[in-house]
Amino acid sequence: MCDTCGCNITHGNQHLIKAGGKLSLANNGKTSISVLKNLMSENDHIAKHNRDHFDKHNVLAINLMSSPGSGKTALLEATIQKLKKQFRIAVIEGDLETENDAERIRKQGVPAIQITTGSACHLDAHMVHDALHNLSLADLDFVFIENVGNLVCPASFDLGQHLNVTLLSVTEGDDKPSKYPVMFRAADLMLLTKTDLLKVLDDFDTVKAEENLRQLASSVPVFELSARFNEGMKNWIDWLSQQYAEQIARVEKGESLKPAIQPDGVDLHHNKQPHAHTQV
Amino acid sequence: MHELSICQQMMVQVNEIALQNHASSIESISLQIGPLSGVEATLLKRAFPFAAAHTIAEDAELIIEELPVVIQCNLCGSKSNTTPNKLVCSHCGDYHTQLLSGDEMLLTNIELTRADPARKNH
Numbered sequence: 203m204c205d206t207c208g209c210n211i212t213h214g215n216q217h218l219i220k221a222g223g224k225l226s227l228a229n230n231g232k233t234s235i236s237v238l239k240n241l242m243s244e245n246d247h248i249a250k251h252n253r254d255h256f257d258k259h260n261v262l263a264i265n266l267m268s269s270p271g272s273g274k275t276a277l278l279e280a281t282i283q284k285l286k287k288q289f290r291i292a293v294i295e296g297d298l299e300t301e302n303d304a305e306r307i308r309k310q311g312v313p314a315i316q317i318t319t320g321s322a323c324h325l326d327a328h329m330v331h332d333a334l335h336n337l338s339l340a341d342l343d344f345v346f347i348e349n350v351g352n353l354v355c356p357a358s359f360d361l362g363q364h365l366n367v368t369l370l371s372v373t374e375g376d377d378k379p380s381k382y383p384v385m386f387r388a389a390d391l392m393l394l395t396k397t398d399l400l401k402v403l404d405d406f407d408t409v410k411a412e413e414n415l416r417q418l419a420s421s422v423p424v425f426e427l428s429a430r431f432n433e434g435m436k437n438w439i440d441w442l443s444q445q446y447a448e449q450i451a452r453v454e455k456g457e458s459l460k461p462a463i464q465p466d467g468v469d470l471h472h473n474k475q476p477h478a479h480t481q482v
Numbered sequence: 483m484h485e486l487s488i489c490q491q492m493m494v495q496v497n498e499i500a501l502q503n504h505a506s507s508i509e510s511i512s513l514q515i516g517p518l519s520g521v522e523a524t525l526l527k528r529a530f531p532f533a534a535a536h537t538i539a540e541d542a543e544l545i546i547e548e549l550p551v552v553i554q555c556n557l558c559g560s561k562s563n564t565t566p567n568k569l570v571c572s573h574c575g576d577y578h579t580q581l582l583s584g585d586e587m588l589l590t591n592i593e594l595t596r597a598d599p600a601r602k603n604h
Contacts, residue, residue: 232593235503235594237590239495239588240589241521243491324484326487354520381567383566383567387569417577418569419553
């Protein structure tokens with residue numbers, strides 16, 4: 203699409219530029235156009251579309267974020283083992299390359315869609331939307347999205363999930379919430395993982411990790427667990443069951459849920475303009 | 483480095499606005515960025531020429547206003563300017579605070595030149 207031959211004039215916008223349309227009066231010279239739109243509105247529009255799909259099918263979507271190697275896939279394997287008798291689960295895996303994580307999840311007997319991002323450091327709403335075409339949401343209760351291992355970029359992209367869970371493994375350092383405030387501020391739940399290693403790591407203080415999270419004005423729960431040794435899993439599993447029940451109750455009331463923190467500068471500065479929804 | 487993909491998303495909006503306004507060129511694009519948006523203004527500026535190449539905004543200037551982190555305490559009501567990793571009230575220490583500014587990622591203004599409509603009519 204280009205801006206010279208008119209090939210980007212669509213059914214959706216041609217009425218604006220036709221003679222007499224509200225944008226058809228042009229002046230000579232420079233004009234200043236006030237916009238006030240979120241830079242991510244393109245992504246956020248698709249994210250809302252994804253969220254509507256999840257809600258329509260009574261599915262709870264959870265986005266797992268952390269640095270690489272903090273145990274997201276291991277946590278999912280252990281979680282599926284505990285939940286799969288009660289709930290129908292699918293996983294969307296994001297990595298730069300390989301099908302490895304999706305294969306690990308499939309061994310647990312649940313569908314997994316691998317997104318390979320090439321060089322992109324995060325998943326976006328479009329990638330998740332494409333992955334959803336390969337899942338039958340009507341046959342699911344939970345969709346877990348395992349984001350690309352990265353404590354920076356994934357925090358800025360709404361995927362259409364209902365909740366963000368941020369993992370911090372005890373091998374990383376208890377000051378991670380202070381170093382990566384954007385990521386940890388986005389968490390609806392923080393999990394301290396690999397806690398079986400605490401006995402050999404004397405420099406990770408779980409109390410300090412939580413204090414650093416609280417400095418971000420976050421009041422979300424913090425659970426400690428070791429997926430590998432099946433320790434501390436009960437709080438996490440109970441939280442998931444509770445969140446699923448809340449999702450069902452919300453859908454019945456015709457409500458939805460966005461993760462606790464998404465950049466909301468637009469809402470603060472400006473009333474959102476209604477936006478026509480196009481099927482993608 | 484997700485600034486390039488954010489720049490590309492911005493260019494979709496810029497192109498739409500240029501089309502709606504019959505722009506022949508875009509002089510400047512103004513943004514407001516807060517540190518809690520997760521976007522770095524300097525990286526955005528570096529990515530911009532790549533996203534704008536061969537578009538109507540190729541020669542446009544990207545103007546970025548960096549906003550401060552400002553919070554208001556729900557408990558004592560006081561406002562404070564602070565840093566991205568210290569969002570508790572600086573007066574009473576409570577963590578029930580509201581962010582007034584700091585997570586913006588906004589396209590605020592576009593300065594453009596409209597194509598001359600007179601020429602088309604005659």
